[in-house]
Amino acid sequence: MDNLIKLNLHESTQEKEIARVDASYLTATSFFEQYQKVGKPVIVIGLLKCNWNLEYLCQNLGEQEFLLRYYGNTRYEYDKRQWKNIGSGVEGQKMPFNKYAELLRDRQAHKHDIYLAKCSIKNTTLDSENVLNSIEERLGLHKAMSDFNIWVGPGGHIECLHFDAVDGTLMQMYGSKKIVLFPPSQMCNLYPFPLSIHLRHGLKLRSWFSQVYPENPDFEAFPNLEKALQHKYEVILNQGELLYIPAGWWHEVTALGNEMVCSVNRFWHILPTHRAIFSWSVWRTYLGNLFAIPYVLSSVIVALCSRDREQKLKKIRQML
Ligand SMILES: O=C(O)CCC(=O)C(=O)O
Numbered sequence: 001m002d003n004l005i006k007l008n009l010h011e012s013t014q015e016k017e018i019a020r021v022d023a024s025y026l027t028a029t030s031f032f033e034q035y036q037k038v039g040k041p042v043i044v045i046g047l048l049k050c051n052w053n054l055e056y057l058c059q060n061l062g063e064q065e066f067l068l069r070y071y072g073n074t075r076y077e078y079d080k081r082q083w084k085n086i087g088s089g090v091e092g093q094k095m096p097f098n099k100y101a102e103l104l105r106d107r108q109a110h111k112h113d114i115y116l117a118k119c120s121i122k123n124t125t126l127d128s129e130n131v132l133n134s135i136e137e138r139l140g141l142h143k144a145m146s147d148f149n150i151w152v153g154p155g156g157h158i159e160c161l162h163f164d165a166v167d168g169t170l171m172q173m174y175g176s177k178k179i180v181l182f183p184p185s186q187m188c189n190l191y192p193f194p195l196s197i198h199l200r201h202g203l204k205l206r207s208w209f210s211q212v213y214p215e216n217p218d219f220e221a222f223p224n225l226e227k228a229l230q231h232k233y234e235v236i237l238n239q240g241e242l243l244y245i246p247a248g249w250w251h252e253v254t255a256l257g258n259e260m261v262c263s264v265n266r267f268w269h270i271l272p273t274h275r276a277i278f279s280w281s282v283w284r285t286y287l288g289n290l291f292a293i294p295y296v297l298s299s300v301i302v303a304l305c306s307r308d309r310e311q312k313l314k315k316i317r318q319m320l
Contacts, residue, residue, distance in 0.1 A: 016233040018181070018243075023047040028140025031244075032271075036141075036167070039246035039275050041181060041233070047138060048131050048240045052173035052262045054101055057152065060125045061097035066150075067318060068093050068100060071113040076158065079221075080211045086193075087162060088118065089204040092318050100152070104260045110154035117159070120147040121264070132264060135169060135242065143269035150264050155257040161190065161210040161250055165285035167268040168245040170253075172237045175261035177253050180214050181233040184248030184281045189228035190214075195284070195291050202295035203319050207288035208281075214252060237263075246270075248281030296320075 020043045035042045069090040075083070085091065100116055103109040121127045132148050135141065145166045151159075155175065163184065170179075182190060190210040197205045212222045219226055236256070237243050245251055247270050255261035270276035296316065303312035 016231070018043055018233050018235050020045055020241075023138060026139070028138070031139045035244055036246070037272060037275075039184075039248070039270075041246060041249055042244050043235060043237065044139070044242045044244065045240070047135060047242055048171055048173070050129075050131050050171075050173045050240060052126075054104060054260050057262065058098055058101050061121075063096045063098060064124060065094045065096050066100065066116050066119045068095055069115045069117050071115060071157075073111060073113050075113070076213075079218075080160070080209075080213070083205065084201075085204040086160070086206055086209050089201075089206060089319055091315075104152075104154060107154070110156065110258075113154070113157055115151070115153040115157055115159075117151055117153070118149045118265070119151075121150050122147040126150070126264075132171070132266075135171070135266075139169075139244075141169065141268050143271065145267040145269055148264050148266050150262065152260060152262045153255055155255050155259055155261055157255045157261075159253040161212065161214055161252040162206070162208050163248050163250045163281055164245070164267065165208070165247055165279075165282045167247050167270055168265055169268070170237065170243045170245060170263055170265045172239050172241050172243075173262045173264055174239060175259060176236055176238045176256045177261060177263065178256055179235050179237055179243060179254075180252045181235070181245070182214075182228055182231055182250040184250075184279065186228040186231050186250065187281065187284075189224040190250055191222050191225070192284075195288055198288055198291035199295060202292045202299060203289075207291075208285050210250065247276065248279050 018041050023044050023046045026044065034040070069092055071090060100109070103114060108114070127148060191212050192210055193205055193207045195207050197207055212218070212225050214229070214232065217225050217229065235243065270282070276282050299316055300313070303309055303316060306312055
């Protein structure tokens with residue numbers, strides 16, 4: 001395929017490559033046949049013309065409130081098995097975008113690792129940007145599972161290793177990110193949190209997150225990780241590029257550089273449907289959510305009986 005520029009970023013002997021394809025050579029049919037149908041990740045270049053710097057974001061998001069995750073700067077010093085929350089399970093705090101921009105400018109967001117993660121931009125002027133809406137048509141993606149979600153954070157921030165039970169497109173709108181990927185086949189070698197975690201922690205911890213640090217492996221605690229590392233892919237997603245992440249593919253995302261970094265993602269139904277039916281990752285996620293129900297229900301009952309009912313219910317809703 002002469003339109004395919006392959007980028008090789010992994011330096012071990014087991015080099016893995018994610019194809020980089022120029023959008024002008026890609027049709028909705030070829031995207032489906034070569035990537036979506038078989039659940040194969042790909043980077044699409046030349047699709048997004050964007051420069052969503054902090055000034056631009058402030059102009060568009062201004063006083064609108066977003067939920068910020070306070071990860072804290074010591075989290076990664078600990079074994080993940082000691083963590084009390086993860087991903088969307090991390091306690092959030094709402095704040096107008098302009099105020100968060102100040103935290104980024106004066107580097108408090110860097111210091112305390114404060115991340116604006118997975119927030120819908122549905123009711124903002126950014127939602128109608130052609131650059132975002134055109135991807136649906138250009139790649140033939142349909143049946144969206146979510147709104148466009150924005151991710152804004154300080155360079156250095158890591159969204160730790162996890163998979164999603166739906167297909168995703170991650171679009172790099174400002175700055176760049178390093179993404180480490182593993183195929184769904186590596187589930188056991190990546191030591192996901194056990195399903196039983198949901199019985200004790202509801203959705204504060206999540207069984208679709210890995211307990212390992214792929215970039216700082218502890219082979220004594222996680223001996224099979226060595227096998228997974230032979231299947232590791234690593235890509236740099238540059239501004240204006242889109243990464244298609246099929247359901248079940250593990251990914252750890254690191255914002256590069258020192259400045260603010262911004263992406264937008266969207267989730268999609270898995271097509272063709274048989275890819276979902278035969279995916280253990282998808283079934284395991286459903287089971288995880290089922291296991292969380294008793295804890296979530298009991299938290300709702302406790303919240304309903306407490307004095308600060310509204311506050312407690314709001315926190316539960318934010319986590320779902
Ligand atoms: O950009 C990030 O920090 C995480 C994105 C992600 O996990 C996703 O697009 O599924």
